[in-house]
Amino acid sequence: MASVEKTEFVVPEPHPQNRATHDPSAPAHGLGRDAEAAVDARQHSGENDIETTLRPRSLGEFIGQPKVRDQLNLVLTGAKNRGVTPDHVLLSGPPGLGKTTMAMIIAYELGTSLRMTSGPALERAGDLAAMLSNLMEGDVLFIDEIHRMARPAEEMLYMAMEDFRIDVIVGKGPGATSIPLELAPFTLVGATTRSGMLTGPLRDRFGFTAQMEFYNTEDLTKVVTRAAKIIGVSIDPDAAVEIASRSRGTPRIANRLLRRVRDYAEVNSNGHIDLAAAQAALVVFDVDEMGLDRLDRAVLEALIKGHGGGPVGVSTLAVAVGEEPSTVEEVCEPYLVRAGMISRTGRGRVATAAAWLHLGLEPPAGIMNTLY
Ligand SMILES: Nc1ncnc2c1ncn2[C@@H]1O[C@H](COP(=O)(O)OP(=O)(O)OP(=O)(O)O)[C@@H](O)[C@H]1O
Ligand SMILES: [Mg+2]
Numbered sequence: 001m002a003s004v005e006k007t008e009f010v011v012p013e014p015h016p017q018n019r020a021t022h023d024p025s026a027p028a029h030g031l032g033r034d035a036e037a038a039v040d041a042r043q044h045s046g047e048n049d050i051e052t053t054l055r056p057r058s059l060g061e062f063i064g065q066p067k068v069r070d071q072l073n074l075v076l077t078g079a080k081n082r083g084v085t086p087d088h089v090l091l092s093g094p095p096g097l098g099k100t101t102m103a104m105i106i107a108y109e110l111g112t113s114l115r116m117t118s119g120p121a122l123e124r125a126g127d128l129a130a131m132l133s134n135l136m137e138g139d140v141l142f143i144d145e146i147h148r149m150a151r152p153a154e155e156m157l158y159m160a161m162e163d164f165r166i167d168v169i170v171g172k173g174p175g176a177t178s179i180p181l182e183l184a185p186f187t188l189v190g191a192t193t194r195s196g197m198l199t200g201p202l203r204d205r206f207g208f209t210a211q212m213e214f215y216n217t218e219d220l221t222k223v224v225t226r227a228a229k230i231i232g233v234s235i236d237p238d239a240a241v242e243i244a245s246r247s248r249g250t251p252r253i254a255n256r257l258l259r260r261v262r263d264y265a266e267v268n269s270n271g272h273i274d275l276a277a278a279q280a281a282l283v284v285f286d287v288d289e290m291g292l293d294r295l296d297r298a299v300l301e302a303l304i305k306g307h308g309g310g311p312v313g314v315s316t317l318a319v320a321v322g323e324e325p326s327t328v329e330e331v332c333e334p335y336l337v338r339a340g341m342i343s344r345t346g347r348g349r350v351a352t353a354a355a356w357l358h359l360g361l362e363p364p365a366g367i368m369n370t371l372y
Helices: 033-038 048-052 065-084 099-110 125-133 150-165 200-205 217-231 235-245 251-268 275-284 295-307 314-321 327-336 353-358
Strands: 006-009 089-092 114-118 141-146 166-169 177-182 187-191 210-213 340-344 348-351
Touching: 048 217, 048 251, 065 099, 065 210, 089 099, 089 327, 099 114, 099 141, 099 187, 125 150, 125 166, 150 166, 150 187, 150 200, 217 235, 217 251, 235 275, 251 275, 295 314, 295 327, 295 340, 295 348, 295 353, 314 327, 314 348, 327 340
Parallel strands: 089 187, 089 210, 114 141, 141 187
Antiparallel strands: 006 114, 166 177, 340 348
């Protein structure tokens, strides 16, 4: 257990149906009602605390992702009505779209406990065995970055997911014996930013895969407006739209930009966020009108100015911008591809005409034209 990186029990509050009043605008920091009154969200000093505060708690409170919400609602309600634990759920999508939030919501909606760990923490099968054997019936086990789990742990997980049973090896060498261990039925929720890296057998054992998509500006505007209310800052509707449209389709970025714009508004005026303050602050923090940040633009520049628009391999691009290939691949590329700026080809990454135009350059003749 010593090497389990992040192990914690989160006991969700009762489902709204099971309690007298439920205020959806209440801060979502998971504290009891009394503590909620005592700890106002605005008094949180750490930014990480704020991120926790901003997590929606229930499916009803979760903004956007209508397809995933509807599908998950069916899966959870169906299982609840039949009195069984729901199928295992895989949440897949780029960082910051709400995978961890959704895992917490699943436990909340089921009214059960959430046990959290992550793939890199499950180095040995024993680490996983310890987690699994501690689960109570109906618990939700959340494994973040499940694609980074070590092979022996993954193989143990196959049997646990399918039969709620594992074989624990005791001893070493010829004297080693395998002891079968029954597990309480549980629901595994796995999250991954790289579903392509999951092995076939693991992917097949999930009964439902939720593909989280980038958010549209309308939904992100709701995210910004909700967050502003929770952290207690006043914001004009057009300023909320401005922040939302520059958030790369990602709620985590929307919340982060809101906090930066708030800093700007507090330092430069009375703290109220209007459109002018939002625009000025986003210039200061290097976020352009498409929402691309410094790293996104560095990737485009390396691709276009360094390699004539490609094709170029992702590791070459990563070296050029001083980042890990996985960061370029998992953080920058999904949005640049969706924004129609780069395309992934068998020979490497290629800049589209939109990317050339975005950097203020004339695209070479004959380049594939995409809508800008
Ligand atoms: N639908 C939503 N409505 C409002 N806020 C959201 C929503 N989804 C995510 N957020 C906010 O975005 C932040 C990031 O979400 P979360 O941590 O769940 O992302 P993630 O997909 O797990 O990211 P990573 O892959 O980096 O772990 C949360 O703190 C939460 O406040
Ligand atoms: Mg997460």
